Amino acid sequence: MDIGGILKARRVRRDETLEDVAFRAGTDAGNLSRIERNRQDVSVQRLGRLCDALEMSLTELFEELEGKAKTPHLRDPASAFDKDTRQLIELSDKLNTNGRRLLVDLAARLAETKGLY
Structure with a gap:
């Protein structure tokens, strides 16, 4: 899976709009959409803000990217719900x-x- 796909899957699983997550991450929905579709590169700083907005750590993101995540590690277990x-x-x-x-x-x-x- 790709970084954009992981971010989008987490956002969809949480039943949040592009606008919800983008606002918390300090960006706009169009930018987030391009990132989720891997049409735009993302800085580590912005990636960190997106992860925070989705209540996941960069470590969790990279573990999932590498296929090493056995189970989701959630800072807040409620974040897995809609x-x-x-x-x-x-x-x-x-x-x-x-x-x-x-x-x-x-x-x-x-x-x-x-x-x-």
Whole structure:
């Protein structure tokens, strides 16, 4: 796999737009798109900012590039989830035990409702 492909795969897995990641990395969506398609060279400094925006280290990126990564090494395990799931995790962390139970009950009832999944 190539650097651009790895960055894009991580961004897509996280369910983020080009604009989301580019903004956090201090660049623009067009630039990130060209990097993901390997149409533009990227400096180590910019690559570091892109990795930070995607919550991965340069080491992780290069391990994956070399095919040495056995499992994803995440600074924050929640970063492997899509945006909505990460938001739900963040909100649940703020709840007490009773609040979390209510949230789980609500999610179970929603899952039982036809048309919501």
